[in-house]
Amino acid sequence: MWSVLHRRQFAIIAGLMQTVFILLFAKYVKYIDPLDDSRRVYSGTDYPLFQDVHLMIFVGFGFLMAFLKRYGFSAVSVNLLLSAFVIQFAMLLRGFLTVAFNETGLFSIGIPEMISAESSCAAVLITMGVLLGRLTPVQFLLLAFFETLLNVVVEHFVFNYLHVNDSGRSLSVHTFGAYFGLAAALVGHKKNVMEMDEHGGIHHSDLFSMIGTLLLWVFFPSFNAAIQEPEDARHRAIMNTYLAMASSTVTTFMISSCVDDLGRFNMIHIQSSTLAGGVAIGSAANAVLYPYHAVIVGVVSAILSVIGHAWISPRLERTFHLFDTCGVHNLHGMPGILAGLLSIGFAYFYEPESYGKTLYHIYPYWVGGELNGDRDNVSQAQYQAIGLVVILVTAIIGGLLTGCILKIKVWNQVDDPDFPHGEMNYYAQSDVNFLSKYKHAQEQQRLREREQMHEIY
Numbered sequence: 001m002w003s004v005l006h007r008r009q010f011a012i013i014a015g016l017m018q019t020v021f022i023l024l025f026a027k028y029v030k031y032i033d034p035l036d037d038s039r040r041v042y043s044g045t046d047y048p049l050f051q052d053v054h055l056m057i058f059v060g061f062g063f064l065m066a067f068l069k070r071y072g073f074s075a076v077s078v079n080l081l082l083s084a085f086v087i088q089f090a091m092l093l094r095g096f097l098t099v100a101f102n103e104t105g106l107f108s109i110g111i112p113e114m115i116s117a118e119s120s121c122a123a124v125l126i127t128m129g130v131l132l133g134r135l136t137p138v139q140f141l142l143l144a145f146f147e148t149l150l151n152v153v154v155e156h157f158v159f160n161y162l163h164v165n166d167s168g169r170s171l172s173v174h175t176f177g178a179y180f181g182l183a184a185a186l187v188g189h190k191k192n193v194m195e196m197d198e199h200g201g202i203h204h205s206d207l208f209s210m211i212g213t214l215l216l217w218v219f220f221p222s223f224n225a226a227i228q229e230p231e232d233a234r235h236r237a238i239m240n241t242y243l244a245m246a247s248s249t250v251t252t253f254m255i256s257s258c259v260d261d262l263g264r265f266n267m268i269h270i271q272s273s274t275l276a277g278g279v280a281i282g283s284a285a286n287a288v289l290y291p292y293h294a295v296i297v298g299v300v301s302a303i304l305s306v307i308g309h310a311w312i313s314p315r316l317e318r319t320f321h322l323f324d325t326c327g328v329h330n331l332h333g334m335p336g337i338l339a340g341l342l343s344i345g346f347a348y349f350y351e352p353e354s355y356g357k358t359l360y361h362i363y364p365y366w367v368g369g370e371l372n373g374d375r376d377n378v379s380q381a382q383y384q385a386i387g388l389v390v391i392l393v394t395a396i397i398g399g400l401l402t403g404c405i406l407k408i409k410v411w412n413q414v415d416d417p418d419f420p421h422g423e424m425n426y427y428a429q430s431d432v433n434f435l436s437k438y439k440h441a442q443e444q445q446r447l448r449e450r451e452q453m454h455e456i457y
Contacts, residue, residue: 158172174339179395
């Protein structure tokens with residue numbers, strides 16, 4: 001009976017959650033009226049940006065994590081599973097926090113809500129990158145549930161009560177997802193167990209990962225600009241991201257060559273650090289007024305990211321046994337913190353008059369706005385710092401607690417000695433298994449011994 005429950009655990013939990021989603025959508029959700037002037041619905045401009053973000057989430061992130069030779073299929077498929085789950089859950093959570101729901105018991109969804117749901121997917125997929133190869137589908141689903149719940153609530157607090165400018169979601173998505181995953185990994189103390197030999201990837205798996213990098217690179221300006229308004233802020237977000245990405249890419253190749261004894265390029269750096277500029281510029285993408293500032297941000301983020309891959313990550317593994325499968329700390333974590341620090345600096349040093357009427361869209365609680373705020377350069381910079389601290393603290397605490405929950409033996413575990421090899425393979429007719437490389441080697445040895453005995457007799 002227990003064995004049957006373990007085999008069907010994922011189907012039972014996923015089925016229950018999907019049933020709950022259906023009931024909640026039926027009772028509380030309606031489509032937005034596109035003719036209602038009180039809501040921003042620009043299908044002609046919003047939907048193309050949504051498509052870009054959609055492609056980043058479902059294809060870019062999926063292929064980016066396909067570098068493990070024994071886990072490529074699973075990385076892409078679990079990416080699809082978690083994205084589809086989080087889209088529904090995040091829409092419901094955000095709707096329950098709206099004023100309309102509090103007043104009428106219903107809330108509307110449209111293209112802006114679709115874009116926001118995709119950003120919640122990105123946070124979960126970033127966390128998945130830390131833990132890739134160490135969790136079963138059931139554990140990933142539970143991880144997505146707890147992380148999305150905490151992420152949406154914290155994001156609501158940071159944006160609507162602290163009035164922090166995080167236009168490209170570098171704090172609420174990249175920083176939160178990275179340190180949530182790292183905290184969960186710290187509790188787990190488990191290496192990637194999907195590896196069957198000492199090398200992480202092969203030629204075609206690294207090529208697929210590079211395709212994911214290119215997709216993310218091309219569409220990153222859309223990700224940072226998708227929720228911006230008005231149009232001049234969106235234009236700045238696109239241009240600043242574009243320039244930061246370009247400079248971070250050139251710098252990544254340069255620094256990667258410098259840290260190698262023979263002056264070669266490291267594909268791990270190329271696949272990851274070339275994207276750091278888009279992360280680092282994200283929080284202030286709508287606020288940066290001068291192109292050369294965006295270029296400098298890209299350069300600094302790439303240097304930080306490559307140094308992280310070359311020296312910081314190995315030291316974290318040796319000292320704290322903190323294993324980061326996809327190098328998320330170097331792509332999303334440290335550049336995300338850099339984005340938060342830059343948002344403090346830009347809020348403090350830029351003259352508010354330079355933004356014109358856009359000022360109150362970027363900093364809604366600035367003095368003289370519709371919200372009757374009382375902020376100036378100093379106070380807004382202080383709130384930006386508070387927002388960064390809140391994101392970090394909640395992500396780390398939430399990750400630690402979620403990691404403890406996922407370790408409970410009632411959930412299917414990757415390295416489960418109670419099941420023989422192959423019985424816990426969740427992907428039929430694939431090479432993926434949920435045994436460690438050591439147990440896999442033991443099973444292979446037993447199979448060879450059986451074959452030898454069969455030949456003798």
